[in-house]
Amino acid sequence: MSVYDIVLRRRSIRCFKKKKVPFSILKKLVNAARLAPSGANIQPCEFIAVNDQATVNKIFPALKWAGYIRPQGDPPKGREPRAYIVVLINRDKRPLCPEADAAACVENILLVAWGYGIASCWLGAIDKNRLGRVLRCPAHCEVKYVVALGYPDERPQVETARGSIKYYKDKKSTLRVPKRSLKEILHRNIYR
Numbered sequence: 001m002s003v004y005d006i007v008l009r010r011r012s013i014r015c016f017k018k019k020k021v022p023f024s025i026l027k028k029l030v031n032a033a034r035l036a037p038s039g040a041n042i043q044p045c046e047f048i049a050v051n052d053q054a055t056v057n058k059i060f061p062a063l064k065w066a067g068y069i070r071p072q073g074d075p076p077k078g079r080e081p082r083a084y085i086v087v088l089i090n091r092d093k094r095p096l097c098p099e100a101d102a103a104a105c106v107e108n109i110l111l112v113a114w115g116y117g118i119a120s121c122w123l124g125a126i127d128k129n130r131l132g133r134v135l136r137c138p139a140h141c142e143v144k145y146v147v148a149l150g151y152p153d154e155r156p157q158v159e160t161a162r163g164s165i166k167y168y169k170d171k172k173s174t175l176r177v178p179k180r181s182l183k184e185i186l187h188r189n190i191y192r
């Protein structure tokens with residue numbers, strides 16, 4: 001798959017197969033994150049990669065899923081994520097643009113994961129204090145994002161947004177994700 005195809009086919013996945021994600025792959029994902037662009041090359045992000053089932057189980061209750069369609073969009077019982085990468089900001093590094101740095105790391109993780117057939121969901125709606133305690137994060141490391149990972153057990157479909165951008169589940173329980181059209185967002189040479 002070309003990088004472009006990976007970008008086109010990646011979707012946020014919230015239903016996963018009961019199959020462990022090898023730690024060797026998580027290591028590659030963190031390596032991809034490590035090499036992401038970073039404002040002033042400060043590299044404030046650190047990562048906790050989790051595939052041990054006991055810890056995976058402890059992370060799940062700290063996450064909130066698919067806000068527009070709660071609780072319908074929650075991972076069904078038995079189809080929860082099988083691994084996580086928790087993205088931390090090390091405040092001791094005095095980051096210039098921590099939000100953008102973390103986002104660049106996350107996007108690398110999502111795309112490289114999909115290249116290995118591993119699906120993901122980027123989570124920002126998280127109980128950061130609870131997660132910090134579970135993972136024993138030191139005070140100078142702030143939990144920023146969580147990437148949920150696993151082998152996909154749903155196939156969301158992109159459609160062109162006509163008005164609402166809210167994702168929804170159709171009659172067959174397929175997640176439909178409206179995206180603004182290229183025509184609407186691309187301006188050639190000047191804004192028109």
Ligand SMILES: Cc1cc2nc3c(=O)[nH]c(=O)nc-3n(C[C@H](O)[C@H](O)[C@H](O)COP(=O)(O)O)c2cc1C
Nearest residue numbers: 010011012064065066067122123124125126167177
């Ligand atoms: C910064 C950020 C935070 C997000 N937080 C959550 C979240 O807490 N829970 C969730 O289920 N999805 C979360 N998402 C995923 C979005 O809902 C998803 O990207 C969007 O619906 C578009 O779907 P797509 O990723 O398949 O293109 C987040 C995405 C981003 C970029």
